[in-house]
Amino acid sequence: MSPSLPAPLISALQRLLGEHGLLLDASERVAYGYDNSRRQALPDAVALPTTRDQVLELVRLCRSHRVAITARGRGTNTTGASVPVHGGLVVSFERMNRLLAIRPGDRVAVVEPGLLNGDLQQALQAHGLFWPPDPTSAPYCTVGGNLACNAGGPRAVKYGATRDNVLALTAVTGQGELVSFGAATTKGATGYDLSRLLIGSEGTLALIVEATLKLTPIAPHRRALRALYRDVDSAAAAVARLMAQAVTPSMLEFMDGECVRLAREVGGADLPTAGALLMIEADGDEAVLAAAERALRQAADGDGCLAIDAAPDEATREKLWAARKALSPALRTIAPGKINEDVVVPVSRIPDLVAGVGVIAKARQTKIVCFGHAGNGNLHVNLLFDPAEADQAARAEAALAEVFATVIALGGQLSGEHGIGLAKRDFLPLAIDAATLAAMRAIKHAFDPDGLLNPGKILPD
Template identity: 40%
Template sequence: MDRALVAELLDLLPEGRVLTDPGLLGRYEHDEGEWAEFATPLAVVRARTAEEVQTVVRSCRAHGVAVIARGAGTGLSGGANASARSVVVSLEAMNSVVSIDALERLAVVEPGVVNDDLRAACAEFGLWYPPDPASSPWSTLGGNVATNAGGLCCVKYGVTRDYVLGVQVVTGTGELVRLGRMTAKGVVGYDLAGLMVGSEGTLGIITEITVKLRPLQAPRRTIAGYFDSVADAGRAVTAVAGAGLTPSALELIDRQCLLAVDAWKNMGLAVDANAVLLGQIDTVGAEGDSEAQRMRDCFDAAGATWSVVSGDAAEAEALFAARRLAYPAMERLGPVLTEDVCVPKRHIADMLERIEQIAAEHDTVIANIAHAGDGNLHPLLITPRADEPARERAQRAFAAIIDAALAYGGTVTGEHGIGTLKKAGLYQELSPAVIEMHRAVKAALDPDGILNPGKVL
């Protein structure tokens, strides 16, 4: 039966679209989620049109085979991992910026467009697409929408959901539909386009996205603060919020991550601190100058050992580049299990202290980076390669961090998604009644359960 499906796809789709060579399939088996389960798919389809995606879904539905949508494979929760008896639909070749409308301030893109490429294209029109995950140089818009990605700017400008106006989607029954709108306002029916954001390919496969844009961001002032502990840095974040400031970015990176980046890229990051906070203010004029100084004052009041409002754009860019490079730099040291919990800002310091305790309790190295301005923490659990006891300790620490985040009124994932790694956390966070609502939506849009089965729920 599976051979019949593959033969059918080879017959229905243009030459070169369907991959079956085992040597090529391995590239599409999994994303970057460490230790998330995966299998070798029956085939990979490198789709180029929405109609080709529709063909794959219809054929797989007829044969009872799962369909896994995949972008760049940069996810960190196993959400794009292939399962047994599945066909992976790669959307990486659907990478056109279809249009940019400067008057309406919107763009229409295919799902394989890389985040930074969209931002560069918009800049030519004096426009800006704010969501900027740390993976923006290589992650794609389809994956960003599937996980409701955030990023450095989200503390002020919001996450992917805040910018998606509409989507074209192939449903689990093989229907190709348009959801949402291309106008600034609209309340016709339920927000089904919004429902697709963060659904991780379990409700439909997104084949086109309409996003709203903003004018180009104003020049930014960077405020850096060095701290003796991540908890002190956390207290500074709470102080910034308490002062009524809304930075355009407020990022935390600890010494372990800075040293790893420097060892890899030789960036000369000689930082005498256990934690660094990097803030940015993009308010214009004298008001922006005042806000930057107030943020520095918050850093100092929380115990910063050194702080500055930087006028050196190159220096500021180097520090923010280090923040973006932290995850791949830590990966060079061994397998990295990445957390993505988010807690209320008043509990950031408490949560960071608890993470340090969990590291000691489970004898696990945990480095810290964070979109600190909105409480989204990314503890990085590092283990030696091929060390099974260390892996088991790290997984227990991973679960303990989730427990702590929920105890502080937080959530198990701020932007990476549930995938397979956070499923237990989802069942902890959501009530049985709410889980049943999720299942009802899934059954309505994917009655045969072929879209990314085993993920999220």
């Protein structure tokens, strides 16, 4: 039994959640204390609720005993957002994983937060629909986790990120109140849009217990192009051209030369040597795809373009995308340490960001590899180093601060889809002025006056 929680609270939670609904043994709790950031902290207990009423009551119980609460999906986030740094109670939504309804006529699905993104997509296929957010971890991340960090993915360039694809939410605030925002309509002008406020709040404002998702019809056809470039500068310039013309690609991904090598040697993609690569897709009716492909080819071509090839078949396309999704773990073949940041700038400033990162890498003698969702201006900047070498680690940290400063100077943001969590909390004042931070703290207080929901995340001390 955990000695850190009051005995009356433990007894009340056991009565509420049932025999197997509260984990107290350290060997069980440890699995809920870390995420993909490799940070770790041991919670005092883990709750496994199955209903919204249980979530409502456990928040009220924790509030009465002033115990911190950290919501958790599957722990795939990279910022430490689900690490219980203040101990307390982790609320895992793995048992609240029901698909409550699919209504094709309204193009909505109603889900519980523990439903896996991949399971949702599979269920929607039979109706010819999909939910646009598709992070790399889609097969095993939860919808609740997607909501918590406003997840995106390659399709966001055309279809939007999580925040753009949610119509309504039901949640439990830090005061132990059940609140509902929005409705199953694509238009609405009734009061404040608080659903969009909760999305991306990383469990610091409320615990989401139900979501009504906006669905999109699956495009009947797709065409994929692979554009190779002499260097990253010419590829970045092509991104700006592609997003300035009329045809919006359904995906537009960027890989620098090192990523091209990894995709070939580790991911098994059939790729020649190149300084950079763009993966470009269009989707829609067959009648319009030929014109869309011509427009995208014309925009992708230009100074430094070595070749533009169409994927000859679906198998080739899938193999290339699989290599792209394998890039993040493949980076550990270069160095054992990795700082992966998902910065975002206006698309027109991508050439400046790529050039700035190159200058920083050279000045700090740090290997920096870039890939990501170029159509949104969202690049994953990976700083590689050996943690056992203190000098390398120090140079990487200094380079990171300079990358963030460059992003802010270009009118960008610290995160495009991973969120702030612990990893970027202390950098937030670089991006947000004092008056705006004060407004954010006031909102936090309104939802969670005792500061019990995911304390220590997002807002700096």
